[in-house]
Amino acid sequence: MDDALWEFVVGAGDHWGTTYGLPPVAGRVFGWLLVCDPPEQTADDLAEHLQASKGSISTATRILIGFQMIDRLRIRGERADRFRLKHGLWEQQLLDPGLDKTRALLTQGLDALADSPAPRSERLRELDLFYAWYAERSPQLVEEWREYRRTHLAAKQEQATGGRGV
Amino acid sequence: MDDALWEFVVGAGDHWGTTYGLPPVAGRVFGWLLVCDPPEQTADDLAEHLQASKGSISTATRILIGFQMIDRLRIRGERADRFRLKHGLWEQQLLDPGLDKTRALLTQGLDALADSPAPRSERLRELDLFYAWYAERSPQLVEEWREYRRTHLAAKQEQATGGRGV
DNA sequence: CTGAATGTTCAGTAATATCTGAAAATAATG
DNA sequence: CATTATTTTCAGATATTACTGAACATTCAG
CATH class of the missing domain: 1.10.10.10 (Winged helix-like DNA-binding domain superfamily/Winged helix DNA-binding domain)
Structure with a gap:
């Protein structure tokens, strides 16, 4: 090369x-x-x-x-x-960027702070909420990406390959 | 500790x-x-x-x-x-997970393949499209997260801090 | 089953990264 | 300005990681 x-x-x-x-x-x-x-x-x-x-x-x-x-x-x-x-690597990454591992870690941290005053665990609780939100949201996000690709990449492939597709 | x-x-x-x-x-x-x-x-x-x-x-x-x-x-x-x-760290990460750096890299790769048959750069073009999509999409995503937090974290803070907020 | 091609493991070595601690630089106080 | 607290830098020591190459294991074709 x-x-x-x-x-x-x-x-x-x-x-x-x-x-x-x-x-x-x-x-x-x-x-x-x-x-x-x-x-x-x-x-x-x-x-x-x-x-x-x-x-x-x-x-x-x-x-x-x-x-x-x-x-x-x-x-x-x-x-x-x-x-x-791996096929579908980017989609997979979008769907699940290591959510389980991260949330297990956060749970471990929250457990370790269980006896501390609530404000101390606020940072971890917000982060945990963030991951919960993302886990809920990401499947739909993948669908949006697929739709976007369908409209945008297809057009480019058309020019590049004469419509043979991939 | x-x-x-x-x-x-x-x-x-x-x-x-x-x-x-x-x-x-x-x-x-x-x-x-x-x-x-x-x-x-x-x-x-x-x-x-x-x-x-x-x-x-x-x-x-x-x-x-x-x-x-x-x-x-x-x-x-x-x-x-x-x-x-840093305040707003997770939002910032959601908004821009190193998009510029990654896209610059992809451009470098696409340039290096400029004289190759189009199919060879298909992987990079799809990835570039993926990042373009995300850059377009992420500001709205941040808004969605903020709205989610507003409804979910606020409620929990209420219990934890007696409504004093943070 | 046998031989050849392919794939994995791992001991030894080389390369890199990281930390410490002390000296130097910087910043704050009176 | 002098003194002291704080922070940065960096040489040297240590620890870690990564690679090579050869021995070993596995797979495949005939």
Whole structure:
């Protein structure tokens, strides 16, 4: 890949890597899977393009699968597995950005403050309410995004692919 | 603080620390500021409760201020600065979860793919559309949250504070 | 079943990040 | 202005994380 694309891959790896706490190579695998051709890459493809060892790639893919950011594919007639960005990743993220984990943490904090005067737990209570609101709201939000995409992306795809769709 | 609260502080520090790429002490400062009493703490308060050096606290507060997660306060009549969770933090996060930075990154990627066949940049274009949609949508979303809070948190505050409000 | 290709694990090493503590800088008080 | 409190900086020490590469395990084709 050329330098400009490499810069993007590293930058994207760093960006989403920071967000999810990924090691550098895992971030880059994710970044590369955003722009590679074809979108389904073998471990060897990844190791070659990202100049990383097989071991790192194995660890990175395991981590990314754990975060549900990529899928492992078994292609009929091919020996090697392939990896691909998880379909519906952004929608899923919109629907549930780790709500359960965060709310469990807040519950833990509220329990720890159970014997304290009420005002002390006000910050946590507001935050808990915020997450409760979001959990309630997000399914509808996903629908709104789908509708928006239907109208906006479809038009662009039309031009780009001659209407073949994706 | 007791063990249960300490566990929360560390867990919260780890949780938001992972999300923002914070060092451990910075995460804990943030965690502590979610539950401390009073909500405004001096550097000495922080160092003592979190058992960290003055130097670490100074670095941690600088980082958190940079992320706009906390504010530095100059209290009239007090020599030492105090730190406090930034007001409106969650709303601000809802309004703009790093949209500009992310979209700049996507533009960089799209530029790098400018000479490639259109299908290759489809993943980035959809993601860019996603962020465009969110940027358009989020101000209204903040209003919805405020309305929700008005109805739900107000009621709870009533019980907790006898209607004095906050 | 056998051999070859693929995938995983992990010990050892390298790289990075983080913290402490003390010195330097800054700010506030009288 | 001198003194003291507070804050920042940063060199050095420590701790943590991440990577490589080779051994081991697994899977697949014939």
